[in-house]
Amino acid sequence: xxxxxxxxxxxxxxxxxxxxxxxxxxxxxxxxxxxxxxxxxxxxxxxxxxxxxxxxxxxxxxxxxxxxxxxxxxxxxxxxxxxxxxxxxxxxxxxxxxxxxxxxxxxxxxxxxxxxxxxxxxxxxxxxxxxxxxxxxxxxxxxxxxxxxxxxxxxxxxxxxxxxxxxxxxxxxxxxxxxxxxxxxxxxxxxxxxxxxxxxxxxxxxxxxxxxxxxxxxxxxxxxxxxxxxxxxxxxxxxxxxxxxxxxxxxxxxxxxxxxxxxxxxxxxxxxxxxxxxxxxxxxxxxxxxxxxxxxxxxxxxxxxxxxxxxxxxxxxxxxxxxxxxxxxx
Numbered sequence: 036x037x038x039x040x041x042x043x044x045x046x047x048x049x050x051x052x053x054x055x056x057x058x059x060x061x062x063x064x065x066x067x068x069x070x071x072x073x074x075x076x077x078x079x080x081x082x083x084x085x086x087x088x089x090x091x092x093x094x095x096x097x098x099x100x101x102x103x104x105x106x107x108x109x110x111x112x113x114x115x116x117x118x119x120x121x122x123x124x125x126x127x128x129x130x131x132x133x134x135x136x137x138x139x140x141x142x143x144x145x146x147x148x149x150x151x152x153x154x155x156x157x158x159x160x161x162x163x164x165x166x167x168x169x170x171x172x173x174x175x176x177x178x179x180x181x182x183x184x185x186x187x188x189x190x191x192x193x194x195x196x197x198x199x200x201x202x203x204x205x206x207x208x209x210x211x212x213x214x215x216x217x218x219x220x221x222x223x224x225x226x227x228x229x230x231x232x233x234x235x236x237x238x239x240x241x242x243x244x245x246x247x248x249x250x251x252x253x254x255x256x257x258x259x260x261x262x263x264x265x266x267x268x269x270x271x272x273x274x275x276x277x278x279x280x281x282x283x284x285x286x287x288x289x290x291x292x293x294x295x296x297x298x299x300x301x302x303x304x305x306x307x308x309x310x311x312x313x314x315x316x317x318x319x320x321x322x323x324x325x326x327x328x329x330x331x332x333x334x335x336x337x338x339x340x341x342x343x344x345x346x347x348x349x350x351x352x353x354x355x356x357x358x359x360x361x362x363x364x365x
Contacts, residue, residue, distance in 0.1 A: 066357075075353020081346040085339070089152030098133070098143035100150035100313055112141035117331055138321065138332065148335055151313035155295055156343070158228055158314075162294035165233025167287050170240025175271060175279070177241065178248025188245070191238050199235045200300065206231055207306040224308050228301060232294045240286040247279045281355070288351030292344040299340055315340050 070076065093100065104112045115136040116127040129136070135144040177187040207227060214223030251257060252275065260270050295315075301307040302316025310317070315336040322332035 072353035072356055074349040075356075078346040078349025078353065081342060082350055085152065085343055085346070086156060089149050089156060092149035093146065093153065096146055096149060098146040100143065100146040101311060102142065104141040109141050112137050113139055114329070116329075117144075120331075135335065136329075136331065139325065144332065144335070147313040147318060148315075148339065151315045151318055151336070152339060152343075154225075154308065154312070154314045155298055155316070155340075156291075158225065158232070158298045159291045159294040161225075161229040162232035162236070162298075163287055163290035165229060166237040166290050166294075167240060167283065169233065170237035170286065171244050171276075171279075171283055173237065174241040174244025175248055175275060178245040179252055179267065179271060179275065184245075187241070191241050194235065195238050197235075200297075203231045203235060203297070203301065204304065204306055207301065211306075220309050221312050224312075228298055228307065232297050236290060236293055236297070240283070240290070243282045243286060244279050247282055248275055251275055251278050285351050285355045288347050288354060292347040292351075295340065295343060295347075 103109075112130075112133075114128065115133050116124070116129050117136045118129050118131060118134050120127045120136075121129060133143050133145070135148070137143055138147070173187050173191065177184045177191075210227055211224060214227050217223065218226060257270060257274050260274060298307065298314065299316030299319065302314045303320045305320060307316055308314055310321070318336040319333060322329065322336070326333050
């Protein structure tokens, strides 16, 4: 047998082997691509660890985040240092019952970090969902209906041109009292912050979704569905939305990071939750006055905010590569 015939036989057998292998589903392909992205795996594991810590931690840890000691206990428990402080100052006031020490009111710092993380992540998730719904709706309508494109995109440009943080601060001052009276101090501020962040952060999602819809609506399967009289609502739900799922999910992960940073900034500036209701931004605000004496009180909330945002960004980067069929497999 000649060399050419042998090569042809080998090629034929390799093709048969490939055809004989069971076809992998699309979600399996996405998972394989996602696993190959080390940064995304690191970000996903770190984000899950933080979520489990702030959700399960307050049920397992023995100290109450809102408990303020009184009397002699107040003098004994206030301003405790973390236990690792013994490495360079064994004489510092420490207690193994308070691993990360206490603040100037005797409240446990580890308990407040876990409880505050739960609030910050809840605000980030809720605001992200609201921004995602608004951005996807406006993006799909602007991309599919040509008559609405100009109006909706000019409105998007208007929101992008506004100074968002000062506007959020003004709205927080105007509406926080009325919402606190009707819903309660914590519930009213939660609803207010979620609505303010969600309403002011939908614009990037709308622009991304609009661009993808403009390209997808000219594809053959959409034109075929339109030619047989399929209604626009059915075309959008069955053909358009499934194909813009990738940018929507990536925008969702990045939206969580933006919402957490915005909530932390509001709480740090004193426009967030009440002082006795801890969030990571509120912990930073409380620690600023005594930062030189107790730097760990600023360090730990800042580290948790940074790690959460970093993990979410890595996760979004990996999801973008895994969900985009043009990048998948590179």
